[in-house]
Amino acid sequence: MENIKRNYYGSLSSLVYDQSKPPGTSIDGDIQFYTEELIQRDGIVLEAGVGNGRMAIPLLRKGFEVFGLDNSQEMLDLYKANLVKYNMKSNMLLGDLKDFKTDEKFDSIIMPNGSFCLINRDNIIDVLNNFKAHLNENGKMYLDLIFPTSFKAGTIHEFDFQLDNSEIINVKNKSISIDWITQKTYTELEYWYKNKSEIQPFSLWWYGVEEFTNILKELEFKNINHIINYNNLKILNLKTLTFIFEK
Ligand SMILES: C[S@@+](CC[C@H](N)C(=O)[O-])C[C@H]1O[C@@H](n2cnc3c(N)ncnc32)[C@H](O)[C@@H]1O
Known part of the structure:
Protein backbone atom coordinates (compact mmCIF):
# COMPACT_ATOMS: atom_id res chain seq x y z
CA MET A 1 0.00 0.00 0.00
CA GLU A 2 1.24 3.48 -0.72
CA ASN A 3 0.06 7.06 -0.52
CA ILE A 4 -1.99 6.89 2.67
CA LYS A 5 -2.56 10.62 2.95
CA ARG A 6 -5.84 11.94 4.29
CA ASN A 7 -8.07 13.61 1.68
CA TYR A 8 -5.33 13.39 -0.93
CA TYR A 9 -5.83 12.50 -4.58
CA GLY A 10 -3.03 10.08 -5.50
CA SER A 11 -2.36 8.61 -8.93
CA LEU A 12 -5.20 6.05 -9.05
CA SER A 13 -7.91 8.22 -7.47
CA SER A 14 -6.93 11.12 -9.77
CA LEU A 15 -7.04 8.83 -12.81
CA VAL A 16 -10.52 7.55 -11.90
CA TYR A 17 -11.67 11.16 -11.29
CA ASP A 18 -10.33 12.24 -14.69
CA GLN A 19 -11.85 9.36 -16.61
CA SER A 20 -15.21 9.49 -14.82
CA LYS A 21 -15.40 13.32 -14.94
CA PRO A 22 -13.36 14.51 -17.92
CA PRO A 23 -13.25 18.23 -18.79
CA GLY A 24 -16.74 19.49 -19.59
CA THR A 25 -18.63 16.96 -17.43
CA SER A 26 -21.37 19.01 -15.82
CA ILE A 27 -22.50 18.13 -12.31
CA ASP A 28 -26.16 19.20 -11.98
CA GLY A 29 -25.55 22.12 -14.34
CA ASP A 30 -22.60 23.59 -12.41
CA ILE A 31 -20.52 24.48 -15.50
CA GLN A 32 -23.40 26.45 -17.01
CA PHE A 33 -24.04 28.20 -13.67
CA TYR A 34 -20.39 29.22 -13.20
CA THR A 35 -20.10 30.34 -16.83
CA GLU A 36 -23.17 32.57 -16.53
CA GLU A 37 -21.92 34.09 -13.25
CA LEU A 38 -18.34 34.70 -14.38
CA ILE A 39 -19.36 36.20 -17.72
CA GLN A 40 -20.59 39.22 -15.73
CA ARG A 41 -17.13 39.72 -14.20
CA ASP A 42 -13.71 40.81 -15.43
CA GLY A 43 -10.28 39.60 -14.43
CA ILE A 44 -8.59 36.37 -13.49
CA VAL A 45 -10.48 33.46 -11.94
CA LEU A 46 -8.75 31.29 -9.35
CA GLU A 47 -10.12 27.76 -9.23
CA ALA A 48 -9.19 26.47 -5.79
CA GLY A 49 -8.75 22.69 -6.07
CA VAL A 50 -8.70 22.76 -9.88
CA GLY A 51 -8.30 18.98 -10.18
CA ASN A 52 -8.15 17.66 -13.75
CA GLY A 53 -9.75 20.83 -15.19
CA ARG A 54 -13.28 19.40 -15.42
CA MET A 55 -14.60 22.96 -14.84
CA ALA A 56 -11.50 25.03 -15.73
CA ILE A 57 -11.11 23.78 -19.29
CA PRO A 58 -14.64 24.70 -20.45
CA LEU A 59 -14.14 28.11 -18.80
CA LEU A 60 -10.81 28.59 -20.62
CA ARG A 61 -12.49 27.58 -23.87
CA LYS A 62 -15.08 30.32 -23.30
CA GLY A 63 -12.23 32.85 -23.03
CA PHE A 64 -11.88 33.23 -19.23
CA GLU A 65 -8.40 33.46 -17.75
CA VAL A 66 -8.20 30.67 -15.16
CA PHE A 67 -5.44 30.09 -12.61
CA GLY A 68 -5.47 26.58 -11.13
CA LEU A 69 -4.39 25.69 -7.59
CA ASP A 70 -4.17 22.15 -6.24
CA ASN A 71 -2.16 20.25 -3.62
CA SER A 72 -2.04 17.06 -5.71
CA GLN A 73 0.77 16.84 -8.26
CA GLU A 74 -1.04 13.85 -9.77
CA MET A 75 -4.15 16.00 -10.41
CA LEU A 76 -2.08 18.88 -11.81
CA ASP A 77 -0.36 16.45 -14.20
CA LEU A 78 -3.80 15.45 -15.51
CA TYR A 79 -4.76 19.14 -15.75
CA LYS A 80 -1.60 19.77 -17.82
CA ALA A 81 -2.39 16.81 -20.09
CA ASN A 82 -5.97 18.06 -20.57
CA LEU A 83 -4.69 21.58 -21.38
CA VAL A 84 -2.51 20.09 -24.12
CA LYS A 85 -5.43 17.99 -25.40
CA TYR A 86 -7.69 21.06 -25.68
CA ASN A 87 -4.89 23.39 -26.78
CA MET A 88 -5.44 25.76 -23.84
CA LYS A 89 -3.08 27.62 -21.50
CA SER A 90 -3.44 28.24 -17.78
CA ASN A 91 -1.20 29.29 -14.92
CA MET A 92 -1.13 26.80 -12.08
CA LEU A 93 0.35 26.32 -8.65
CA LEU A 94 1.01 23.26 -6.51
CA GLY A 95 0.05 24.35 -3.02
CA ASP A 96 -2.28 23.96 -0.10
CA LEU A 97 -5.36 26.16 0.22
CA LYS A 98 -4.47 27.28 3.71
CA ASP A 99 -0.99 28.63 2.99
CA PHE A 100 -0.50 28.99 -0.79
CA LYS A 101 1.11 32.26 -1.86
CA THR A 102 1.19 34.00 -5.21
CA ASP A 103 1.64 37.65 -6.19
CA GLU A 104 -1.40 37.30 -8.44
CA LYS A 105 -4.67 38.88 -7.18
CA PHE A 106 -7.99 37.50 -8.37
CA ASP A 107 -11.33 39.08 -9.19
CA SER A 108 -13.13 35.80 -8.63
CA ILE A 109 -12.34 32.63 -6.71
CA ILE A 110 -14.43 29.54 -7.40
CA MET A 111 -14.51 26.25 -5.55
CA PRO A 112 -16.98 23.89 -7.25
CA ASN A 113 -17.91 20.28 -6.57
CA GLY A 114 -17.66 20.34 -2.79
CA SER A 115 -13.86 20.69 -2.60
CA PHE A 116 -14.29 23.05 0.38
CA CYS A 117 -15.86 20.20 2.38
CA LEU A 118 -12.54 18.31 2.13
CA ILE A 119 -10.79 20.95 4.25
CA ASN A 120 -10.28 20.00 7.87
CA ARG A 121 -12.66 22.11 9.92
CA ASP A 122 -9.72 23.38 12.01
CA ASN A 123 -8.24 24.97 8.88
CA ILE A 124 -11.22 26.69 7.28
CA ILE A 125 -10.54 30.10 8.88
CA ASP A 126 -6.96 30.07 7.56
CA VAL A 127 -8.24 29.02 4.12
CA LEU A 128 -10.92 31.74 3.97
CA ASN A 129 -8.44 34.40 5.17
CA ASN A 130 -5.94 33.27 2.57
CA PHE A 131 -8.61 33.55 -0.13
CA LYS A 132 -9.38 37.07 1.12
CA ALA A 133 -5.70 38.01 0.90
CA HIS A 134 -5.67 36.91 -2.75
CA LEU A 135 -8.86 38.72 -3.79
CA ASN A 136 -8.93 42.18 -5.34
CA GLU A 137 -11.09 44.80 -3.62
CA ASN A 138 -14.74 43.74 -4.22
CA GLY A 139 -13.48 40.40 -5.48
CA LYS A 140 -16.11 37.68 -5.31
CA MET A 141 -16.06 34.09 -4.06
CA TYR A 142 -18.23 31.18 -5.12
CA LEU A 143 -17.99 28.19 -2.85
CA ASP A 144 -20.04 24.97 -3.12
CA LEU A 145 -21.01 23.10 0.01
CA ILE A 146 -22.39 19.56 -0.17
CA PHE A 147 -24.37 17.49 2.32
CA PRO A 148 -24.26 13.79 3.27
CA THR A 149 -27.96 13.28 2.58
CA SER A 150 -27.50 9.76 1.19
CA PHE A 151 -24.56 8.65 3.38
CA LYS A 152 -25.17 5.26 5.03
CA ALA A 153 -22.51 4.20 7.51
CA GLY A 154 -21.46 0.55 7.18
CA THR A 155 -22.13 0.20 3.46
CA LEU A 204 -16.01 15.51 4.45
CA TRP A 205 -17.30 18.27 6.74
CA TRP A 206 -20.68 19.94 6.33
CA TYR A 207 -22.00 23.29 7.58
CA GLY A 208 -25.43 24.76 8.32
CA VAL A 209 -26.48 27.90 6.46
CA GLU A 210 -26.64 30.06 9.62
CA GLU A 211 -23.39 28.63 10.87
CA PHE A 212 -21.49 29.28 7.64
CA THR A 213 -23.03 32.74 7.20
CA ASN A 214 -21.81 33.63 10.71
CA ILE A 215 -18.29 32.37 9.96
CA LEU A 216 -18.18 34.59 6.85
CA LYS A 217 -19.58 37.58 8.78
CA GLU A 218 -16.93 37.14 11.49
CA LEU A 219 -14.28 37.33 8.77
CA GLU A 220 -15.94 40.53 7.51
CA PHE A 221 -16.94 39.24 4.09
CA LYS A 222 -19.74 41.32 2.53
CA ASN A 223 -22.92 40.67 0.54
CA ILE A 224 -23.24 37.07 1.70
CA ASN A 225 -25.83 35.08 -0.26
CA HIS A 226 -26.45 31.45 -1.08
CA ILE A 227 -28.30 29.58 -3.79
CA ILE A 228 -29.58 26.00 -3.86
CA ASN A 229 -28.71 23.41 -6.55
CA TYR A 230 -27.50 26.11 -8.98
CA ASN A 231 -31.13 27.34 -9.14
CA ASN A 232 -32.03 24.10 -10.94
CA LEU A 233 -35.62 23.45 -9.84
CA LYS A 234 -35.62 19.98 -11.39
CA ILE A 235 -33.39 18.73 -8.55
CA LEU A 236 -35.82 18.09 -5.72
CA ASN A 237 -33.42 17.32 -2.85
CA LEU A 238 -30.79 19.66 -1.47
CA LYS A 239 -27.53 18.61 -3.11
CA THR A 240 -25.39 21.73 -3.38
CA LEU A 241 -25.48 25.05 -1.61
CA THR A 242 -23.33 27.70 -3.28
CA PHE A 243 -22.22 30.53 -1.01
CA ILE A 244 -21.54 33.75 -2.93
CA PHE A 245 -19.82 36.60 -1.06
CA GLU A 246 -17.45 39.51 -1.52
CA LYS A 247 -14.30 40.92 0.04
C1 LIG B 1 -13.59 17.02 -5.76
S1 LIG B 1 -12.11 17.50 -6.59
C2 LIG B 1 -12.74 18.87 -7.54
C3 LIG B 1 -11.94 19.15 -8.79
C4 LIG B 1 -12.48 20.28 -9.67
N1 LIG B 1 -12.56 21.53 -8.93
C5 LIG B 1 -13.87 19.95 -10.19
O1 LIG B 1 -14.80 20.71 -9.92
O2 LIG B 1 -14.01 18.93 -10.86
C6 LIG B 1 -11.23 18.30 -5.27
C7 LIG B 1 -9.87 18.85 -5.65
O3 LIG B 1 -9.39 19.67 -4.56
C8 LIG B 1 -8.03 19.37 -4.33
N2 LIG B 1 -7.74 19.66 -2.91
C9 LIG B 1 -8.26 19.04 -1.83
N3 LIG B 1 -7.77 19.55 -0.69
C10 LIG B 1 -6.90 20.53 -1.07
C11 LIG B 1 -6.06 21.42 -0.35
N4 LIG B 1 -6.03 21.41 1.00
N5 LIG B 1 -5.29 22.30 -1.04
C12 LIG B 1 -5.34 22.32 -2.41
N6 LIG B 1 -6.12 21.49 -3.13
C13 LIG B 1 -6.89 20.60 -2.48
C14 LIG B 1 -7.89 17.90 -4.67
O4 LIG B 1 -6.55 17.51 -4.92
C15 LIG B 1 -8.81 17.78 -5.88
O5 LIG B 1 -8.12 18.01 -7.08
Whole structure:
Protein backbone atom coordinates (compact mmCIF):
# COMPACT_ATOMS: atom_id res chain seq x y z
CA MET A 1 0.00 0.00 0.00
CA GLU A 2 1.24 3.48 -0.72
CA ASN A 3 0.06 7.06 -0.52
CA ILE A 4 -1.99 6.89 2.67
CA LYS A 5 -2.56 10.62 2.95
CA ARG A 6 -5.84 11.94 4.29
CA ASN A 7 -8.07 13.61 1.68
CA TYR A 8 -5.33 13.39 -0.93
CA TYR A 9 -5.83 12.50 -4.58
CA GLY A 10 -3.03 10.08 -5.50
CA SER A 11 -2.36 8.61 -8.93
CA LEU A 12 -5.20 6.05 -9.05
CA SER A 13 -7.91 8.22 -7.47
CA SER A 14 -6.93 11.12 -9.77
CA LEU A 15 -7.04 8.83 -12.81
CA VAL A 16 -10.52 7.55 -11.90
CA TYR A 17 -11.67 11.16 -11.29
CA ASP A 18 -10.33 12.24 -14.69
CA GLN A 19 -11.85 9.36 -16.61
CA SER A 20 -15.21 9.49 -14.82
CA LYS A 21 -15.40 13.32 -14.94
CA PRO A 22 -13.36 14.51 -17.92
CA PRO A 23 -13.25 18.23 -18.79
CA GLY A 24 -16.74 19.49 -19.59
CA THR A 25 -18.63 16.96 -17.43
CA SER A 26 -21.37 19.01 -15.82
CA ILE A 27 -22.50 18.13 -12.31
CA ASP A 28 -26.16 19.20 -11.98
CA GLY A 29 -25.55 22.12 -14.34
CA ASP A 30 -22.60 23.59 -12.41
CA ILE A 31 -20.52 24.48 -15.50
CA GLN A 32 -23.40 26.45 -17.01
CA PHE A 33 -24.04 28.20 -13.67
CA TYR A 34 -20.39 29.22 -13.20
CA THR A 35 -20.10 30.34 -16.83
CA GLU A 36 -23.17 32.57 -16.53
CA GLU A 37 -21.92 34.09 -13.25
CA LEU A 38 -18.34 34.70 -14.38
CA ILE A 39 -19.36 36.20 -17.72
CA GLN A 40 -20.59 39.22 -15.73
CA ARG A 41 -17.13 39.72 -14.20
CA ASP A 42 -13.71 40.81 -15.43
CA GLY A 43 -10.28 39.60 -14.43
CA ILE A 44 -8.59 36.37 -13.49
CA VAL A 45 -10.48 33.46 -11.94
CA LEU A 46 -8.75 31.29 -9.35
CA GLU A 47 -10.12 27.76 -9.23
CA ALA A 48 -9.19 26.47 -5.79
CA GLY A 49 -8.75 22.69 -6.07
CA VAL A 50 -8.70 22.76 -9.88
CA GLY A 51 -8.30 18.98 -10.18
CA ASN A 52 -8.15 17.66 -13.75
CA GLY A 53 -9.75 20.83 -15.19
CA ARG A 54 -13.28 19.40 -15.42
CA MET A 55 -14.60 22.96 -14.84
CA ALA A 56 -11.50 25.03 -15.73
CA ILE A 57 -11.11 23.78 -19.29
CA PRO A 58 -14.64 24.70 -20.45
CA LEU A 59 -14.14 28.11 -18.80
CA LEU A 60 -10.81 28.59 -20.62
CA ARG A 61 -12.49 27.58 -23.87
CA LYS A 62 -15.08 30.32 -23.30
CA GLY A 63 -12.23 32.85 -23.03
CA PHE A 64 -11.88 33.23 -19.23
CA GLU A 65 -8.40 33.46 -17.75
CA VAL A 66 -8.20 30.67 -15.16
CA PHE A 67 -5.44 30.09 -12.61
CA GLY A 68 -5.47 26.58 -11.13
CA LEU A 69 -4.39 25.69 -7.59
CA ASP A 70 -4.17 22.15 -6.24
CA ASN A 71 -2.16 20.25 -3.62
CA SER A 72 -2.04 17.06 -5.71
CA GLN A 73 0.77 16.84 -8.26
CA GLU A 74 -1.04 13.85 -9.77
CA MET A 75 -4.15 16.00 -10.41
CA LEU A 76 -2.08 18.88 -11.81
CA ASP A 77 -0.36 16.45 -14.20
CA LEU A 78 -3.80 15.45 -15.51
CA TYR A 79 -4.76 19.14 -15.75
CA LYS A 80 -1.60 19.77 -17.82
CA ALA A 81 -2.39 16.81 -20.09
CA ASN A 82 -5.97 18.06 -20.57
CA LEU A 83 -4.69 21.58 -21.38
CA VAL A 84 -2.51 20.09 -24.12
CA LYS A 85 -5.43 17.99 -25.40
CA TYR A 86 -7.69 21.06 -25.68
CA ASN A 87 -4.89 23.39 -26.78
CA MET A 88 -5.44 25.76 -23.84
CA LYS A 89 -3.08 27.62 -21.50
CA SER A 90 -3.44 28.24 -17.78
CA ASN A 91 -1.20 29.29 -14.92
CA MET A 92 -1.13 26.80 -12.08
CA LEU A 93 0.35 26.32 -8.65
CA LEU A 94 1.01 23.26 -6.51
CA GLY A 95 0.05 24.35 -3.02
CA ASP A 96 -2.28 23.96 -0.10
CA LEU A 97 -5.36 26.16 0.22
CA LYS A 98 -4.47 27.28 3.71
CA ASP A 99 -0.99 28.63 2.99
CA PHE A 100 -0.50 28.99 -0.79
CA LYS A 101 1.11 32.26 -1.86
CA THR A 102 1.19 34.00 -5.21
CA ASP A 103 1.64 37.65 -6.19
CA GLU A 104 -1.40 37.30 -8.44
CA LYS A 105 -4.67 38.88 -7.18
CA PHE A 106 -7.99 37.50 -8.37
CA ASP A 107 -11.33 39.08 -9.19
CA SER A 108 -13.13 35.80 -8.63
CA ILE A 109 -12.34 32.63 -6.71
CA ILE A 110 -14.43 29.54 -7.40
CA MET A 111 -14.51 26.25 -5.55
CA PRO A 112 -16.98 23.89 -7.25
CA ASN A 113 -17.91 20.28 -6.57
CA GLY A 114 -17.66 20.34 -2.79
CA SER A 115 -13.86 20.69 -2.60
CA PHE A 116 -14.29 23.05 0.38
CA CYS A 117 -15.86 20.20 2.38
CA LEU A 118 -12.54 18.31 2.13
CA ILE A 119 -10.79 20.95 4.25
CA ASN A 120 -10.28 20.00 7.87
CA ARG A 121 -12.66 22.11 9.92
CA ASP A 122 -9.72 23.38 12.01
CA ASN A 123 -8.24 24.97 8.88
CA ILE A 124 -11.22 26.69 7.28
CA ILE A 125 -10.54 30.10 8.88
CA ASP A 126 -6.96 30.07 7.56
CA VAL A 127 -8.24 29.02 4.12
CA LEU A 128 -10.92 31.74 3.97
CA ASN A 129 -8.44 34.40 5.17
CA ASN A 130 -5.94 33.27 2.57
CA PHE A 131 -8.61 33.55 -0.13
CA LYS A 132 -9.38 37.07 1.12
CA ALA A 133 -5.70 38.01 0.90
CA HIS A 134 -5.67 36.91 -2.75
CA LEU A 135 -8.86 38.72 -3.79
CA ASN A 136 -8.93 42.18 -5.34
CA GLU A 137 -11.09 44.80 -3.62
CA ASN A 138 -14.74 43.74 -4.22
CA GLY A 139 -13.48 40.40 -5.48
CA LYS A 140 -16.11 37.68 -5.31
CA MET A 141 -16.06 34.09 -4.06
CA TYR A 142 -18.23 31.18 -5.12
CA LEU A 143 -17.99 28.19 -2.85
CA ASP A 144 -20.04 24.97 -3.12
CA LEU A 145 -21.01 23.10 0.01
CA ILE A 146 -22.39 19.56 -0.17
CA PHE A 147 -24.37 17.49 2.32
CA PRO A 148 -24.26 13.79 3.27
CA THR A 149 -27.96 13.28 2.58
CA SER A 150 -27.50 9.76 1.19
CA PHE A 151 -24.56 8.65 3.38
CA LYS A 152 -25.17 5.26 5.03
CA ALA A 153 -22.51 4.20 7.51
CA GLY A 154 -21.46 0.55 7.18
CA THR A 155 -22.13 0.20 3.46
CA ILE A 156 -19.51 -1.00 1.00
CA HIS A 157 -19.76 -0.40 -2.71
CA GLU A 158 -17.28 -2.32 -4.85
CA PHE A 159 -17.00 -2.03 -8.62
CA ASP A 160 -14.63 -2.42 -11.56
CA PHE A 161 -13.91 0.88 -13.25
CA GLN A 162 -13.00 0.45 -16.90
CA LEU A 163 -10.32 2.79 -18.22
CA ASP A 164 -10.33 4.17 -21.78
CA ASN A 165 -7.71 1.54 -22.69
CA SER A 166 -10.09 -1.18 -21.37
CA GLU A 167 -7.91 -1.94 -18.35
CA ILE A 168 -9.66 -2.23 -15.01
CA ILE A 169 -9.21 -0.42 -11.69
CA ASN A 170 -11.06 -2.15 -8.89
CA VAL A 171 -12.62 0.38 -6.50
CA LYS A 172 -13.93 -0.33 -3.01
CA ASN A 173 -15.85 2.53 -1.42
CA LYS A 174 -16.47 1.98 2.30
CA SER A 175 -18.77 4.44 4.08
CA ILE A 176 -17.32 4.13 7.57
CA SER A 177 -18.97 6.67 9.88
CA ILE A 178 -21.00 9.82 10.24
CA ASP A 179 -20.42 12.09 13.23
CA TRP A 180 -23.38 14.41 13.81
CA ILE A 181 -21.55 16.35 16.51
CA THR A 182 -18.49 17.33 14.49
CA GLN A 183 -20.54 17.31 11.22
CA LYS A 184 -18.21 14.93 9.44
CA THR A 185 -18.45 11.76 7.36
CA TYR A 186 -15.57 9.33 6.99
CA THR A 187 -15.16 7.15 3.91
CA GLU A 188 -12.28 4.90 2.87
CA LEU A 189 -11.63 4.35 -0.81
CA GLU A 190 -9.37 1.55 -1.95
CA TYR A 191 -8.10 1.32 -5.51
CA TRP A 192 -6.39 -1.73 -7.06
CA TYR A 193 -4.73 -1.60 -10.46
CA LYS A 194 -2.54 -4.50 -11.57
CA ASN A 195 -0.32 -5.05 -8.51
CA LYS A 196 -0.61 -1.50 -7.28
CA SER A 197 -3.00 -0.24 -4.63
CA GLU A 198 -3.89 3.11 -3.16
CA ILE A 199 -5.95 3.97 -0.12
CA GLN A 200 -7.76 7.30 0.07
CA PRO A 201 -9.00 8.09 3.58
CA PHE A 202 -11.62 10.69 2.96
CA SER A 203 -13.37 13.00 5.44
CA LEU A 204 -16.01 15.51 4.45
CA TRP A 205 -17.30 18.27 6.74
CA TRP A 206 -20.68 19.94 6.33
CA TYR A 207 -22.00 23.29 7.58
CA GLY A 208 -25.43 24.76 8.32
CA VAL A 209 -26.48 27.90 6.46
CA GLU A 210 -26.64 30.06 9.62
CA GLU A 211 -23.39 28.63 10.87
CA PHE A 212 -21.49 29.28 7.64
CA THR A 213 -23.03 32.74 7.20
CA ASN A 214 -21.81 33.63 10.71
CA ILE A 215 -18.29 32.37 9.96
CA LEU A 216 -18.18 34.59 6.85
CA LYS A 217 -19.58 37.58 8.78
CA GLU A 218 -16.93 37.14 11.49
CA LEU A 219 -14.28 37.33 8.77
CA GLU A 220 -15.94 40.53 7.51
CA PHE A 221 -16.94 39.24 4.09
CA LYS A 222 -19.74 41.32 2.53
CA ASN A 223 -22.92 40.67 0.54
CA ILE A 224 -23.24 37.07 1.70
CA ASN A 225 -25.83 35.08 -0.26
CA HIS A 226 -26.45 31.45 -1.08
CA ILE A 227 -28.30 29.58 -3.79
CA ILE A 228 -29.58 26.00 -3.86
CA ASN A 229 -28.71 23.41 -6.55
CA TYR A 230 -27.50 26.11 -8.98
CA ASN A 231 -31.13 27.34 -9.14
CA ASN A 232 -32.03 24.10 -10.94
CA LEU A 233 -35.62 23.45 -9.84
CA LYS A 234 -35.62 19.98 -11.39
CA ILE A 235 -33.39 18.73 -8.55
CA LEU A 236 -35.82 18.09 -5.72
CA ASN A 237 -33.42 17.32 -2.85
CA LEU A 238 -30.79 19.66 -1.47
CA LYS A 239 -27.53 18.61 -3.11
CA THR A 240 -25.39 21.73 -3.38
CA LEU A 241 -25.48 25.05 -1.61
CA THR A 242 -23.33 27.70 -3.28
CA PHE A 243 -22.22 30.53 -1.01
CA ILE A 244 -21.54 33.75 -2.93
CA PHE A 245 -19.82 36.60 -1.06
CA GLU A 246 -17.45 39.51 -1.52
CA LYS A 247 -14.30 40.92 0.04
C1 LIG B 1 -13.59 17.02 -5.76
S1 LIG B 1 -12.11 17.50 -6.59
C2 LIG B 1 -12.74 18.87 -7.54
C3 LIG B 1 -11.94 19.15 -8.79
C4 LIG B 1 -12.48 20.28 -9.67
N1 LIG B 1 -12.56 21.53 -8.93
C5 LIG B 1 -13.87 19.95 -10.19
O1 LIG B 1 -14.80 20.71 -9.92
O2 LIG B 1 -14.01 18.93 -10.86
C6 LIG B 1 -11.23 18.30 -5.27
C7 LIG B 1 -9.87 18.85 -5.65
O3 LIG B 1 -9.39 19.67 -4.56
C8 LIG B 1 -8.03 19.37 -4.33
N2 LIG B 1 -7.74 19.66 -2.91
C9 LIG B 1 -8.26 19.04 -1.83
N3 LIG B 1 -7.77 19.55 -0.69
C10 LIG B 1 -6.90 20.53 -1.07
C11 LIG B 1 -6.06 21.42 -0.35
N4 LIG B 1 -6.03 21.41 1.00
N5 LIG B 1 -5.29 22.30 -1.04
C12 LIG B 1 -5.34 22.32 -2.41
N6 LIG B 1 -6.12 21.49 -3.13
C13 LIG B 1 -6.89 20.60 -2.48
C14 LIG B 1 -7.89 17.90 -4.67
O4 LIG B 1 -6.55 17.51 -4.92
C15 LIG B 1 -8.81 17.78 -5.88
O5 LIG B 1 -8.12 18.01 -7.08
